[in-house]
Structure formats: structure tokens, C-alpha cells
Amino acid sequence: MQDVFMTRLHEVLIILYAFSVLFYFFDFMHNNQKANKAAFWLLSFVWLLQTSFLAIYMMETGRFPVLTIMEGLYFYTWVLISLSIAMNRLLKTDFFVFFTNVLGFIIMAIHTFAPIREQSDKSAEQAVSELLFIHITAAIVAYAAFSLSFIFSLLYCIQYDLLKKKRWGKRLKRISDLARLEYISYILNVISVPLLLIALILGIQWAIIQKPSFPWYDPKIIGSFIVLLTYGSYLYLRVSNKLRGRNIALLNIASFLIVLINFFLIGNFSYFHF
Incomplete structure (x- = not known):
């Protein structure tokens, strides 16, 4: 049950991340500040969820999550989002944030839907179907x-x-x-x-x-x-x-x-x- 719940949360995170990328793309094409703000707050919420997942995972395993390829991908995405948020706030480099998060979204999708994740066969099949x-x-x-x-x-x-x-x-x-x-x-x-x-x-x-x-x-x-x-x-x-x-x-x-x-x-x- 917990595996299924965590899978659902990761899927919600992917959807929110996708909307953030969409809003950043709209701002990139049209210099729309409302879209930029919406993208930033969505990205911030994605970062908050990711940080929570990382903290829970570290408490459960008692180690830093970089020992496997999938752990490394997840942590890499978290670092990308963290740096892009920091750069956006400190240097106001909006387009940098957009291109960074296109890459971050690709890596996050690979992590979320890859069959290598530690989950049951049933939840893995559901993830692939979704x-x-x-x-x-x-x-x-x-x-x-x-x-x-x-x-x-x-x-x-x-x-x-x-x-x-x-x-x-x-x-x-x-x-x-x-x-x-x-x-x-x-x-x-x-x-x-x-x-x-x-x-x-x-x-x-x-x-x-x-x-x-x-x-x-x-x-x-x-x-x-x-x-x-x-x-x-x-x-x-x-x-x-x-x-x-x-x-x-x-x-x-x-x-x-x-x-x-x-x-x-x-x-x-x-x-x-x-």
C-alpha cells in the first residue's frame, strides 16, 4: 500500500513539474510575468515534495541516497531544481531556469517510470501503464x-x-x-x-x-x-x-x-x- 501511495505521489510530482515547464516555456516565448510566477511557485512546490521524499528516504535507509543509479538520478534532479530556484532568485536568470528544468524533467521522468525502482511488480506495471x-x-x-x-x-x-x-x-x-x-x-x-x-x-x-x-x-x-x-x-x-x-x-x-x-x-x- 505504501509503495502504491509513493508511486502516486511521484506521478503527481511529475505532472506538477510538467506544468511548471509549460509555464516557463510560455514565459520564454512571450515574456509573461504571470506565467513566470506560476511556474516558479509550482517548481518550488515540486522542490518541497522532493526534499520531503529525500528526507523520508534517508531516515528509512539511514544513508545518503547516491549509492544506486536511480538514487543518483533523483538526487541529481533535486540539485538541478535547487540550483535553478537559487539562480532565479539571486540572478533573475529566468531562461536559464527554463532550460535547466527541461533537463530536470527528463531525468525525473526516467527516475519515476524506470522499472529498476524498488517496488512491487504490480506497482511497476501500473507505473508503466500510467x-x-x-x-x-x-x-x-x-x-x-x-x-x-x-x-x-x-x-x-x-x-x-x-x-x-x-x-x-x-x-x-x-x-x-x-x-x-x-x-x-x-x-x-x-x-x-x-x-x-x-x-x-x-x-x-x-x-x-x-x-x-x-x-x-x-x-x-x-x-x-x-x-x-x-x-x-x-x-x-x-x-x-x-x-x-x-x-x-x-x-x-x-x-x-x-x-x-x-x-x-x-x-x-x-x-x-x-
Whole structure:
């Protein structure tokens, strides 16, 4: 019972950590102080939980938790979070905190869902199953947000065409203004990209657990990283103002077509996706 309870707590910690990374990513892309504060307090709560787990573990074992690989990974993540919080408070290096915690999240996911942990076979199977559940859920939410972003870009192109041809009428009034359509489309992608990254990290971790010799050249994995790279390029071009307006909307529409190709076509050639 205690093993199951601790497994659940670690899973909650992973979810909170993921939300912290998401908020830091939003701040990184959009300089949003509210998102930065939310990310910091979530990260602080994660640190508090981790510290409590470490203290309980040391009291139970009577030693410092660095003698095994999994103990070392957990302590390494705790050090990363501690240093990132300290750097954030002392030096105000927010972007440093974001990149540090992307690494910390990867290590924490490996620790939480690795089968080497000292737990019963039943709780280990539950952890692996829930790892797959979180992977699928994050991917679906990311794809849903990509879909909404695509729709807003499509509306942008329709509105742009109506304005260019000076077709004033009820249809024009019912579609929002261009700036708002473009902004909402961008924000949805800001949310989707880190979610897809988290889904890929957890998916690869699940594949390693289930099939240690799984093929890294699997078409679905390659396709997913192409999607991530495409939308990453979109965000870079949008933030650097190298593409704006109709051009960035067209790029977003093309990016979503890659999502559809990856989901419906490339997925059929995957070795372990069903």
C-alpha cells in the first residue's frame, strides 16, 4: 500500500513539474510575468515534495541516497531544481531556469517510470501503464491545440482575402480581426510545442521500458520529431519577426498538414504504434 501511495505521489510530482515547464516555456516565448510566477511557485512546490521524499528516504535507509543509479538520478534532479530556484532568485536568470528544468524533467521522468525502482511488480506495471497514459494524453492535447491553431490560421487567410478584395458584409464582421486571429493561433502553438515535447520524452521512456531494443528509426518517432522541428521553426520565425501576417499563417497551415501526414500516414508504418 505504501509503495502504491509513493508511486502516486511521484506521478503527481511529475505532472506538477510538467506544468511548471509549460509555464516557463510560455514565459520564454512571450515574456509573461504571470506565467513566470506560476511556474516558479509550482517548481518550488515540486522542490518541497522532493526534499520531503529525500528526507523520508534517508531516515528509512539511514544513508545518503547516491549509492544506486536511480538514487543518483533523483538526487541529481533535486540539485538541478535547487540550483535553478537559487539562480532565479539571486540572478533573475529566468531562461536559464527554463532550460535547466527541461533537463530536470527528463531525468525525473526516467527516475519515476524506470522499472529498476524498488517496488512491487504490480506497482511497476501500473507505473508503466500510467506512463503510457500520460504520453498519449499529452500527445492528444497537443494535436488538439495544433488543430485549433490551424483553424485560426485558416480563418486569418479567409479574413485577409475578404479584406483584400474589399468584400464588406456580415461574413467579414462575424470573423474576428486579423491581429487577434494570428495571436490566438500563435498562443495555441506555444502551448502545443512543449506538450508534444513532453509526450515524446515520456513515449521514448515507455518504449525503452517495454522494448529496450526498440528501433530509434521508427517512422512515427522520426515523423513526430519533424513535427516538433517544424513548429519550433514556426515559433522562432514568429518571435523573431522574420515572418508575420499571412505568411506565418500559411506556414502554420502547412505545419498542420505535416501533423496529419504523421498521424494518418506515417503512423501506419510504425513498428510499435497501434
